[in-house]
Amino acid sequence: QVQLVQSGGGSVQDGGSLTLSCAASGRPFSTNPMGWFRQPPGKEREFVATIDWSGSITDYADSVKGRFTISRDRRKNTVALQMKSLKPEDTAVYYCNADSSGDYRVSSSWRYWGQGTQVTVSS
Numbered sequence: 001q002v003q004l005v006q007s008g009g010g011s012v013q014d015g016g017s018l019t020l021s022c023a024a025s026g027r028p029f030s031t032n033p034m035g036w037f038r039q040p041p042g043k044e045r046e047f048v049a050t051i052d053w054s055g056s057i058t059d060y061a062d063s064v065k066g067r068f069t070i071s072r073d074r075r076k077n078t079v080a081l082q083m084k085s086l087k088p089e090d091t092a093v094y095y096c097n098a099d100s101s102g103d104y105r106v107s108s109s110w111r112y113w114g115q116g117t118q119v120t121v122s123s
Contacts, residue, residue, distance in 0.1 A: 002026035002112055004096050009117035012086055016121070020081040022096030022114050029053075032099040034072055034079040037107055038092035038119075045095070047105040049081060059104070064090070086121045094119050 008020040020036070035050035049060045049070040058070050069082040079096055093116045102109035 004098060004112055004114035006096055006114040006117045009094065009119050011120040011122065014086065014088060014121060014123045016086050017084045018086065018119060019083065020094055020096070020117060022079045024077040024098055024112070029077055029098045030074040033104060034096065034098045035100065035104060035110070036070065036081045036094060036096055038094045040089070040092040045107050048094070050100070050104045051079065083119070088121045088123045090119060091121050092119060093117065
């Protein structure tokens with residue numbers, strides 16, 4: 001059984017930092033992209049970041065570019081999202097995902113999802 005288990009998250013002040021982690025089990029994802037989405041309150045789930053199988057190619061939503069960094073450890077089957085200069089508009093439930101076929105900015109292209117973790121940024 002494939003599982004993506006997330007950790008991290010919580011509440012921070014405007015301008016603060018948080019790191020989210022996601023550990024996959026049940027199968028290796030060393031040859032698959034991994035990524036993060038988020039769902040703000042009352043809004044649809046949206047793309048945040050993705051990293052390719054090698055870890056050398058990344059892409060970010062414009063809203064987080066320059067503030068968030070995605071990384072992975074292929075041997076440990078993990079992916080992380082380092083978030084800096086957090087803003088209240090970053091408040092959302094964050095989801096890690098793995099194994100995309102198609103447009104990685106579209107949530108339906110991802111096969112596996114973490115359980116979600118709340119990030120709240122207060123002003």
